[in-house]
Amino acid sequence: MSSNEKLKAIFSDIRFWIAFFFFLRMIGITNAPLEIGHNWRQALTSMIARNFYEGSADILYPRIDMAGDQSGIIASEFPLFNYMIYLVSVVFDYTHWYGRLINLMVSSIGIYFFYLLMAKIADRKIAFNAAIVLIVSIWFAFSRKTMPDTFSVSLVMIGLYYGYRYLREGNDFRVILYFLLVTFGVLCKIPALSLLAAIPVIFFIEEIPVRRKVRILIMSVISFMIVCLWYFYWVPYLIRTYHYPLYFPKGFVEGMHEIRPLMSLFFKQFYFMAFESFIAFAFFLVGIFSIIKNKNRNLIIGLFLITVTFLIFTIKTGAVFPTHNYYIIPFVPVMAFIAGWGIGKLPSKYQFIPLILIVVEGIGNQQHDFFIKDSERYKLSLENLTNEVVGKDELIVINGGSSPQEIYLAHRKGWTIENGSITESELNGYRNSGAAYLIIDKKSYAQPIPYFPLVHGDSGFDIYKLK
DSSP states (O other): OOHHHHHHHHHTOHHHHHHHHHHHTTTTTTOOSOSSTTHHHHHHHHHHHHHHHHSOOOTTSOBOSOSTTSOOBOBOSOOHHHHHHHHHHHHHOOOTTHHHHHHHHHHHHHHHHHHHHHHHHSOHHHHHHHHHHHHTSTHHHHTTSSOSHHHHHHHHHHHHHHHHHHHHHOOHHHHHHHHHHHHHHHHHOGGGGGGGGGGGGGGGOTTSOHHHHHHHHHHHHHHHHHHHHIIIIIHHHHHHHHOOBSOOOOOHHHHHHHHGGGHHHHHHIIIIITTTOHHHHHHHHHHHHHHHHHTOHHHHHHHHHHHHHHHHHHHHHTTHHHHOGGGGGGGHHHHHHHHHHHHTTSOGGGTHHHHHHHHHHHHHTTGGGGSOOGGGGGGGGHHHHHHHHSOTTOEEEEOOTTOSHHHHHHTOOEEEOOGGGOSHHHHHHHHHTTEEEEEEETTTOOSOOTTSOEEEEOSSEEEEEOO
16 A cells, blocks of 8 residues: 555544544643633533532532532532543542543544444445534534533434444344433433434334334333433422522523524524534535435434424523523534535545635634633632632632632632622621631722721732631
8 A cells, every 4th residue: 555545544534533633622621611611611510520529429419619508519410521520530639620631532432433323324425524524613612621511412422323233233232332321411411312303213214123123212211211300300309409500491482582582693503603614504504405305204304303302402491592602512413414414415536625624614713712811810829829818618708700610719618799799788698607708809809898807919819808
């Protein structure tokens, strides 16, 4: 084999590109959750993991730091991702970037299994195109964040691959892997359930033995029941008992009402945020037209069922979906497959051209997320400051607003408040509830606090003693 043939073989192997983009996304992998985009969600995820490590490791009772004098137990998605961070911390001691690395590893494996599954549903060329599009889509940034979104969808995609292999080839071990992976994937983020909506299509495929179809259906129903047990029994119980929900699902009518004035942002999630590339979206449109023209009934029905199910989830989130770009993530693999199909309509020798352009555009629109602004680095001093002044078990009040970022970085429990709550009466209320110190982020609130004695001051933070 000539050197040119060897290079061609390497560059046409999706494993090379998955590895290449894996190492590219290692840039800044040890960063604290200080990037502008969704630092609050990363801080919350890390906070729950750290509390497993430092407090109770009971996975049924995830805990946060900003519940004041309460238990901090929060009604959230199933905290498997957080628990994996905890398990790594047991071995290596806790640090904030484990979540980034775990997510990047699982999401990279997920893309490989996505490729394998798409190669069986379509062909290897379409699968290759789709995998490249997926790598540089919104997944490019979010697969290296301490967030469970791409992590959960990856587990589901790996599970679907084994489910497909079981349907076609048998082997009971594959159906067990399907059950475990899709169950844990959907438990981590329930919108990933939309990818399972295409399962009824298997009953239209005559060459699959009926026994295998029934077993997949039974496993899917049991998986769904477990997910319902968590989200519709356990989560409401945690809310009733501990009064701290992570999310607020809306009724269908209420969700539509919230989305209506945000329709431009709603559509932007699909035409830009999903791919971070207008070029990729253009080929997505080409792919839709081509798939319909191809008249593959089972494929069309499967894509339709997934799309409708996902749209139901978007409506149930209300205003959250159009205003939070990562809520599109469960649908991006579907869009990437369709875009890969559209690129596959070009002559083979030209397909690399749009892929290069999509890679450049996708990375160009997300590269800023790999770097921390110098204006945010002062927050890294918070834990050292609290260690000097605040006892480990003393409660604090900090003006971090609704974000848990600063109270997480302070590594203390207490309350995080808006600047408008920095009044004598409200601060006295927190003091009466057990708060020992007030920490003021001076970049956010520059006025001195005359009601309490200042015990520490620097360019970033002032600390006042409340007790």
